[in-house]
Amino acid sequence: DVKVTQSSRYLVKRTGEKVFLECVQDMDHENMFWYRQDPGLGLRLIYFSYDVKMKEKGDIPEGYSVSREKKERFSLILESASTNQTSMYLCASSPGTLNTGELFFGEGSRLTVL
């Protein structure tokens, strides 16, 4: 079975803290994505990556950065957390070119910034 694992299901952080959200996939997928999901705003893409050390800004990259040092791992970093970054964060992966493009999601990380 395909698997996308997000290391933390629930986190509570203070304003100004640096936050790392980790995502690992075991499917050898080239593409990985970070979304946030908020009531009334749906899923919004933060960053995505086509390959190791590659990254592309999504629709709402401000206040976030990412790291992809290994193919299976894609990290989302909040350099200085703010209360408006309280949200559900969802990681996803999909295979590369000449494939179905099917998206697979992790279970999500619920972040609360106080």
Place this chain on the structure above:
Amino acid sequence: KQEVTQIPAALSVPEGENLVLNCSFTDSAIYNLQWFRQDPGKGLTSLLLIQSSQREQTSGRLNASLDKSSGRSTLYIAASQPGDSATYLCAVKVTNAGKSTFGDGTTLTVKP
């Protein structure tokens, strides 16, 4: 810019009914369309994936259709059960390596 709309936003039906969820998109040049289920506080679970060259896909009680020319997809759920209660989202991808555009979802409640 691709836009995806799902109507209705919420739907409540008695157990046993057959139902249809709708998804419409503005740009017909898509690579694939994917239907997901999301339970409260959880991630998205893939239900069905339809490639642009396909017209429909089936899995158990679920059937998804795709009409690119009209920019529409439907998810048909047969003989609904209380366990089908969840939010259903559709997502459209324009290229294989590209990002997906999601609808806001339809929240389904199936009453026993």
